[in-house]
Amino acid sequence: MTALGFLYPGHSAEDDYPRMEQTLGSDVRLQVVHTDIGEDAHRVDALLEMGSAARLAAGVEELRLTGAEAVVWACTSGSFVFGWDGAHEQVRDLALAAGLPASSTSFAFAHAVRELGAARVAVAATYPEDVAAHFSAFLESAGTEVVSVRGSGVITAAEVGAWGREEVMALARAGDHPDAAAVLLPDTALHTAAHVRELEAALGKPVLTANQVTVWEALRLAGRRVNAPALGALFTKEPPVQA
Template identity: 45%
Template sequence: MTTTPNPTTSNPTIGIIYPDHAAEDDYQIAGDWLTVHLPVEHIYGTDLHAVPELLDLGRADRLAEAATRLAAQHPKAVMWACTSASFVYGLDGARQQAEQLATAAGVPAASTSQAFVAALDTLNITNVAVAASYPQEVATLFVDYLAAHGIETTAMVSAGIETAAAVANLTPEDVFELAVRHDDPSADALLIPDTAMRTVDVLAELETRVGKPVLTANQVTIWYGLQLAGVVRSDARLGTLFTR
């Protein structure tokens, strides 16, 4: 269901296309902190973290339909808020997916996978650790996607969680454990690439615990949407990325 903005507000709007239901409340939290409007339009499919299902979830027609529904919100940019159903297409496929979405939306558009790469470029970071909730096969494809952009993964751990619904049930302490246990001291940043995981309101603590920048899926999605729209916001609660 699409959230309708208050007509009296002048806050900029970044449209969010989100798969099923999991951690979409991260966008409400961040939107309130940043004084931006982040309406969420859902698309539906299986929430299984498996390659065939992810390829189906990220189909161009699904995203185009959601972009059409978001048009009433007059977004300045649109983000496909899904890491796995973008990087699973590979470097060129993810680029084409975003280009098709931008055409359908009539505004700049990108995916969470692209947002991770853009965030790393902004922070001038080329070696990372990855703490992935996904099964091994899918997590490896994320590492491959990063490598295609010249980003070295010094360590990658797969938690082997098969569905987005199961990821959404992780507690903050579960997230902290995933991050702290699977960080690599030699990496310059830690990446947690699943928009089904609630991370926005624990980012500052995550960075304190691992002692380096932490980039999470919903965080980078919001940040890159703002970048595409030419909107400048900063808030230390959202980590190092939002203080640069």
């Protein structure tokens, strides 16, 4: 049994995790511990507070009791807003507090892009434009060329969590770019676990979504590789067939 821990801010799309757990098989357990989201706002100052060391540390004790082998801060905006160096410091503090290998969703995207060999990517974000630009800058720091960035101007995770299949599909199509080898949807408040294969078929290229890459990153930290075609090219490394 591989037990993996996730610190997830608030309550929006956490039901993606039991869905993915069922997809991964009986020997992988995904344990979600909720952290205090503070002010629900896709605004830099609010995001810095949401990802503060004190808020993450508050969930660590509960997570340790689950027997997790690794922990991932399951939040993209609450990590990349710290910048490349600040996000590294955030993860180091989390690893020390938990006594476990640690990462965040922002680094999960960077590592997943490298895993797929996608030198150029497009970003289709729910965030306002200024916050989306911070994610683009983070990816550039990781050595990834961002050919386009689309922000949707959504302020709260609560609103994003209410989006369904049609909104997710529209976001991905609107954010795609012909020069991009992959499309990234960076918001763990967005329900995407049920739609990854359909997204990839529609766009004809890999699609990386926040909760998907977060789970993949935790598996990577634990030294596990799981073949799960329902979770897209990242979990199979096979190119999608366009519908």
